[in-house]
Amino acid sequence: MTIRIVIAGPRGRMGREAVALVQQTDHFELAAVIDRRYDGQNLAEIDRFSGVNAPIYTDAARCFAEVKPDVLIDLTTPEAGKRHTELALRYGVRPVVGTTGFTPEDIERLTKLAEEKEIGAIIAPNFAVGAVLMMKFARMAAKYFTDVEIIELHHDQKLDAPSGTALKTAQLIAEVRPSKKQGHPNEKETLAGARGAAYDGIPIHSVRLPGFVAHQEVIFGGNGQTLTIRHDSFDRRSFMSGVKLAVETVMHLHTLVYGLEHILE
Amino acid sequence: MTIRIVIAGPRGRMGREAVALVQQTDHFELAAVIDRRYDGQNLAEIDRFSGVNAPIYTDAARCFAEVKPDVLIDLTTPEAGKRHTELALRYGVRPVVGTTGFTPEDIERLTKLAEEKEIGAIIAPNFAVGAVLMMKFARMAAKYFTDVEIIELHHDQKLDAPSGTALKTAQLIAEVRPSKKQGHPNEKETLAGARGAAYDGIPIHSVRLPGFVAHQEVIFGGNGQTLTIRHDSFDRRSFMSGVKLAVETVMHLHTLVYGLEHILE
Amino acid sequence: MTIRIVIAGPRGRMGREAVALVQQTDHFELAAVIDRRYDGQNLAEIDRFSGVNAPIYTDAARCFAEVKPDVLIDLTTPEAGKRHTELALRYGVRPVVGTTGFTPEDIERLTKLAEEKEIGAIIAPNFAVGAVLMMKFARMAAKYFTDVEIIELHHDQKLDAPSGTALKTAQLIAEVRPSKKQGHPNEKETLAGARGAAYDGIPIHSVRLPGFVAHQEVIFGGNGQTLTIRHDSFDRRSFMSGVKLAVETVMHLHTLVYGLEHILE
């Protein structure tokens, strides 16, 4: 069965990858795109998309009403993403959304709407399947190892340390183990910061170097052994495997799922 | 509740670690040991065990009858291990067995016996919790990544390549993915062996260098990302966390479990 | 002092990076470019180079005669590269050449020419400073460790295994150590290929997975320790640091240097 898809935000960096994904996947079909500009034109007329036939709509509601797609892939901004998600559900279109910024109240309201309409919806802050599995495995391993540290390595243009993924990983680990001060009780930093940041007793180390893209390793230590789970993201195509999985999965859901981890077994 | 334990093979390399484990664990008590020699003496009389109070039996049946322990930890040879396991079950003692060499028929017969006696038994070829988790995670990740390779690294005194753990890992992965030839269809080895061994299409690379102990990494590759699961075993104490877990778990079982992976969630 | 540069092959993948490098470097100036097409036009007229002011020549000799640059950066094909290098030297222009395919006779002839003209020239098959340092360090470490293995990891579109860099590394190591069979004398492959390819006794393992770009690690093993040297190339910008270094160095040379390793201390 072919899944008919509308992409919102086709000209953004993620959007372009999504267009490529749909083009390359046999059972996916690009039914239309939603863009802030170029209403009524065809994507094929825009420079980098020559050959990609898809009508452009600036009005999402009209798009859903006329095109009646199966799935909306939304890779826009938090505000537009929220608006598109709600509209899609109202029109019976299953949303797969990669933007952040949904509040718990948003999620609750949209979940109710999905259930009323009896269709699926997937909202995920992180679509990199490898990163999501890393977090899932880390949470599982934490039951069997009392000690763990996180090292995340990014390019040196990143502003915040630790990364959001590192914090999320630490939080997932903290949920399944008793809080604990690691290291020797009398350990001393002769240079401040050597032992890293601590999230509920879990040390996090942030490396920032030109050359790196986005990498993280979670190291568990026990008597005579260590277990390391590492994810390397080399470019943004890493997100597309998760988008593909979400599009295929959302067809079989009847509720809203928040977080890719809940659709990975 | 204190768990009263008999150790078979206390003077072997693994046995000594098990004695240390029981000594260091508050709710474990060393009730007796089974040894080929020194019948009727006390472990404390043997050089390296001074201070470890435990009667020595050469006759396992008499040991179980007189001592009535909760658990037998057996770290002997395949033959002795098999004999002790059966005897323990007959006497209502829960066996935790780290020797290999059980046939499917042995396992079937012993499972029946455990169920008759309504007690637990755990037989595990590998007690390193980290290694078992690595295999478990690899099997899970294989559902989401079509391509994977295994690199195992051991000291240069190891005779066989690939390692048993690498083969077992490949086998677990092969169970959950369609068989597949990886790499470029036209790839060519200009030096034979460069692309490693293949188990059902999964390349395995065996590194042998002085310095290494026992290490393995499983690398999954997808568009723009890789996911790596690595286990490093630095010394044989790595097995003791699994033995401890097994002793604690076997008290709550009413059947035989083969493989540590089945008691890890 | 500003170095005036001509780039041959500006529209190729490496050429584009070189144009960007020259633009971004304060003491570099793009004097002209040599291209098979667009003679007499300006680079600024070509789509992706808008704003980059540089006259285009299809005739290299005329370019050198009229523009009188300090340095030629050549990132074309083996044949064109050879021809440009010779011409540049004749016109007193220092060549920095990243193409392969020079024979020992070519090198000898061009070296003589550079010395007659008393100017420098640098020809390098690999401009990634990190990769060249990895090989240099591997050669140095090989004097102190008798055992070494090489693991190289590339994307799964690569056709040949092992990679050229892995072979070159093995060759450099083989030059400074006695030939030797590594591993246990009685080791056995239960699956053929597990122990990798062998170059003069040095095992090489080639991993091919989607996601990877170009990576290599050289692992030395000794009693109780290992030393690992790893290079990760994430994109082709990695070559530009070497091109920059070569341009700066070639100004102070009076002979031809083959291989970046000879200008790294």
Next chain:
Amino acid sequence: MTIRIVIAGPRGRMGREAVALVQQTDHFELAAVIDRRYDGQNLAEIDRFSGVNAPIYTDAARCFAEVKPDVLIDLTTPEAGKRHTELALRYGVRPVVGTTGFTPEDIERLTKLAEEKEIGAIIAPNFAVGAVLMMKFARMAAKYFTDVEIIELHHDQKLDAPSGTALKTAQLIAEVRPSKKQGHPNEKETLAGARGAAYDGIPIHSVRLPGFVAHQEVIFGGNGQTLTIRHDSFDRRSFMSGVKLAVETVMHLHTLVYGLEHILE
């Protein structure tokens, strides 16, 4: 030629490894040992050394006078090490010393003494050849990469962070590059310590986990590439390759050398 060796401190952990080293090396001969106890006895009489024939002296001067060895290997305490080194030189015995605690004045005085006697002497705070090479390579690479971070990983019984080797590595790097603030100028730690300790602008991250022994990696980052140098020390035998090299080298020296790096090419 056989090198006749006296070992001071044969019963310590390093001393025992040194005894084993001398036993296993064809052209080394254990002429005697210096110990605080057991004067006049033979090492063979002491429990763990059965079969190792070597007279025991408590008086170092008498030992050197009577035994006339070629080399002293001293693996005792800072105070005893200093005393033995001076005595050895006076008696024409070449010292190879693995203790720390020599002041610059001590080194100067002992260097003068070695030159008067026209014999070699080697004092090294770190005899692990791999660790010394890692530091040497890091210093070399620092000329070509402006950005670097150090991650050191040790068992969780270690009291100080960062490790001495990490600090020494940072210091060697700082000597050859301009001081620099790495990372984005506006980067922010949302959890204090995430970006590690800083030595002259070089971030150092200290990981402490059970299972680890002593490991360090130095990561250099540049445009599109990283270069990593990693040393893993799995047990104290890692020091013996350096002791062996020092014993062989000291025979050809006519002065004192401080630091193993100065005898590695």
